[in-house]
Amino acid sequence: MSSSEVGELEAQEARLTLPRFTYEDAWTLGTLLVSLARERQAPVAIDVRRGAQQLFHCALPGSSADNDAWIDRKRRVVERYGESSFLVGARFRAKGTTFEASSRLDPDRYAAHGGSFPIGVEGAGVIGSVTVSGLPQAEDHALVVEALERLLSSYGSDAG
DSSP, rough: OOOOHHOOOOOHHTOBBBBBOOOHHHHHHHHHHHHHHHTOOOOOOEEEEETTEEEEEEEETTTTTTHHHHHHHHHHHHHHSSSSSHHHHHHHHHHHHHHHSSSSSTTTTTTOSSSEEEEEETTEEEEEEEESSSSSSSHHHHHHHHHHHHHHHHHHOOOO
């Protein structure tokens, strides 16, 4: 992955900072992801958290307990770095190495593979994460980004 691709991922995160993130927003984001995944018959598990609290979880047909383990590993990367698991992995690849070889973190507990994205709130920073597991890592990442883009555009249509 090149430094320009890293830059694109950084810009994506900056663009997807939310004005707020409530319990209702967590439900909306989770159900948006379920709808998108069902449309595509994607065999994924979905997790939405604010801090340590799990606000939403869903496992769709074809997913397994393995996906829950991947969610935990990818989410820990977001919690540690404050950036998407895909971006963290991309940074290591852009330096000619891998997260597993160079992070000094236990690969049984941390995975810098696409699919976990920080929930950033204006004025508050990263307050949680949204994670998808079950597709190739770039597709997991893209699914989360699409749902966050839709959630963000819905704020503009709120009446209050």
